[in-house]
Amino acid sequence: NGFLPGNRSPPSLPSLPIIGSLLSLVSDSPPHIFFQQLQKKYGDIYSLMMGSHKILIVNNHHHAKEVLIKKGKIFAGRPRTVTTDLLTRDGKDIAFADYSSTWKFHRKMVHGALCMFGEGSVSIEKIICREASSMCEVLTETQNSAVDLAPELTRAVTNVVCALCFNSSYKRGDAEFESMLQYSQGIVDTVAKDSLVDIFPWLQIFPNKELRILRQCVSIRDNLLQKKYEEHKVDYSDNVQRDLLDALLRAKRSSENNNTSSHDVGLTEDHLLMTVGDIFGAGVETTSTVLKWSIAYLVHCPQVQRKIQEELDNKIGKDRHPQLSDRGNLPYLEATIREVLRIRPVSPLLIPHVALQDSSVGEYSVQKGTRVIINLWSLHHDEKEWKNPELFDPGRFLNEEGDGLGCPSASYLPFGAGVRVCLGEALAKMELFLFLSWILQRFTLEMPTGKPLPDLQGKFGVVLQPEKYKVTAKLRADWEKSPLMQHC
Ligand code: HEM
Numbered sequence: 001n002g003f004l005p006g007n008r009s010p011p012s013l014p015s016l017p018i019i020g021s022l023l024s025l026v027s028d029s030p031p032h033i034f035f036q037q038l039q040k041k042y043g044d045i046y047s048l049m050m051g052s053h054k055i056l057i058v059n060n061h062h063h064a065k066e067v068l069i070k071k072g073k074i075f076a077g078r079p080r081t082v083t084t085d086l087l088t089r090d091g092k093d094i095a096f097a098d099y100s101s102t103w104k105f106h107r108k109m110v111h112g113a114l115c116m117f118g119e120g121s122v123s124i125e126k127i128i129c130r131e132a133s134s135m136c137e138v139l140t141e142t143q144n145s146a147v148d149l150a151p152e153l154t155r156a157v158t159n160v161v162c163a164l165c166f167n168s169s170y171k172r173g174d175a176e177f178e179s180m181l182q183y184s185q186g187i188v189d190t191v192a193k194d195s196l197v198d199i200f201p202w203l204q205i206f207p208n209k210e211l212r213i214l215r216q217c218v219s220i221r222d223n224l225l226q227k228k229y230e231e232h233k234v235d236y237s238d239n240v241q242r243d244l245l246d247a248l249l250r251a252k253r254s255s256e257n258n259n260t261s262s263h264d265v266g267l268t269e270d271h272l273l274m275t276v277g278d279i280f281g282a283g284v285e286t287t288s289t290v291l292k293w294s295i296a297y298l299v300h301c302p303q304v305q306r307k308i309q310e311e312l313d314n315k316i317g318k319d320r321h322p323q324l325s326d327r328g329n330l331p332y333l334e335a336t337i338r339e340v341l342r343i344r345p346v347s348p349l350l351i352p353h354v355a356l357q358d359s360s361v362g363e364y365s366v367q368k369g370t371r372v373i374i375n376l377w378s379l380h381h382d383e384k385e386w387k388n389p390e391l392f393d394p395g396r397f398l399n400e401e402g403d404g405l406g407c408p409s410a411s412y413l414p415f416g417a418g419v420r421v422c423l424g425e426a427l428a429k430m431e432l433f434l435f436l437s438w439i440l441q442r443f444t445l446e447m448p449t450g451k452p453l454p455d456l457q458g459k460f461g462v463v464l465q466p467e468k469y470k471v472t473a474k475l476r477a478d479w480e481k482s483p484l485m486q487h488c
Pocket residue numbers: 094095096107278279282283284286287290341345346347350351352414415416417419420421422423424425427428429
């Protein structure tokens with residue numbers, strides 16, 4: 001009967017033969033907003049066809065948690081698409097790789113390598129603070145002029161992940177860094193957008209501008225990764241592990257010494273390059289995007305900025321730098337970071353999941369092979385869960401007394417959850433906390449006179465990025481006198 005879980009089909013959009021319910025033909029809104037709007041007509045959970053693929057769209061947190069956590073393993077697959085196959089040599093990475101023992105192995109290795117930095121002599125905290133300090137120096141130089149902070153924020157974030165992956169860093173104006181910025185933007189603009197080629201792979205035989213850009217950018221990226229790989233092979237030693245690439249090389253060598261074929265465990269050169277490429281790419285694009293959103297909201301809401309600065313002045317003062325151990329003492333800053341991740345999630349549709357066997361979500365049956373899209377945008381803007389969801393209000397993450405953090409809603413999953421949860425969550429949170437606290441302790445960010453406020457809509461892609469904007473960073477009162485300025 002219709003009341004048992006899992007034996008009814010979900011409501012579905014009418015679909016035309018061959019093209020399915022092709023979205024770009026029916027809506028001007030970006031997909032996360034269009035899928036949210038469709039709830040009014042079809043309910044929280046509905047299905048549609050993209051070409052020949054059946055897609056289930058999930059718009060509420062109960063169903064999202066059933067997919068990601070309760071039935072996490074069943075829904076741990078990833079679809080293969082033309083663009084992600086190009087980026088990852090047919091899914092030899094982590095994020096776009098289907099569920100397999102190789103994927104599991106690489107996830108574990110990366111996790112281990114990231115943990116190593118917690119204990120090592122050069123801790124992640126030291127690396128981040130080094131970059132924060134260098135960023136503040138640059139901001140001091142460009143003081144009071146209208147600047148696009150994006151390149152400097154991105155360089156800081158890149159250098160952190162560069163230290164972790166390759167034990168290297170970039171100076172200002174470095175040609176390799178400039179080329180990385182370019183190819184990476186090209187990839188963000190073209191990959192995993194459910195473009196027509198992903199729906200109709202046969203369209204690849206026609207000239208296609210986006211695909212040409214993607215191929216070009218991927219080839220430049222691959223050269224960079226190959227170069228780092230060759231350099232590491234030359235300097236490799238079993239006794240020292242400098243970074244993630246060394247950890248991967250060690251695993252590869254030890255499997256070869258044990259006479260297991262690197263193909264069996266997925267430790268081919270392709271796998272190593274694609275794994276480190278994922279961490280490098282994710283490390284650069286996600287955190288820098290959140291920093292750009294944070295600053296855009298801070299110049300929109302000067303009262304939020306002032307409150308963070310008051311908290312920093314009271315808890316840290318002007319004689320020392322913020323450090324990770326201050327995190328528990330700065331709830332308003334922490335609440336602000338949480339609110340930015342709510343209102344503008346980096347990855348508003350996560351990465352699509354795939355049902356690895358026949359299953360169900362809520363009362364609806366789901367066939368093996370169905371692609372499941374969790375609309376994080378709907379979860380984070382659900383009016384039943386959040387008061388005025390479009391309002392930027394860090395206060396909603398504080399407890400009733402306003403002196404600590406609270407948990408306003410369970411409809412909040414900025415990093416996903418379950419077996420496919422983000423691998424960089426801890427790293428990203430450390431970076432966001434340290435970079436923002438270092439900047440705001442010293443500077444006030446403002447709109448240059450006469451310039452419009454940053455646009456807050458965002459460009460949809462594999463990450464939701466803000467449009468470019470300029471701000472001025474003004475040194476706060478009394479800062480010239482601070483002993484910290486001497487290091488700067
Ligand atoms: C996956 C969010 C930073 C590495 C994801 C997913 C989300 C996410 C939503 C998809 C989960 C799913 O498909 O169910 C974020 C946010 C970040 C961030 C909001 C910054 C604030 C990072 C960083 C790294 C990273 C810094 C690298 C160190 C990854 C990887 C995956 C992933 C490798 C794929 C996991 C898998 O498929 O098994 N992230 N991420 N992320 N993230 Fe992050």
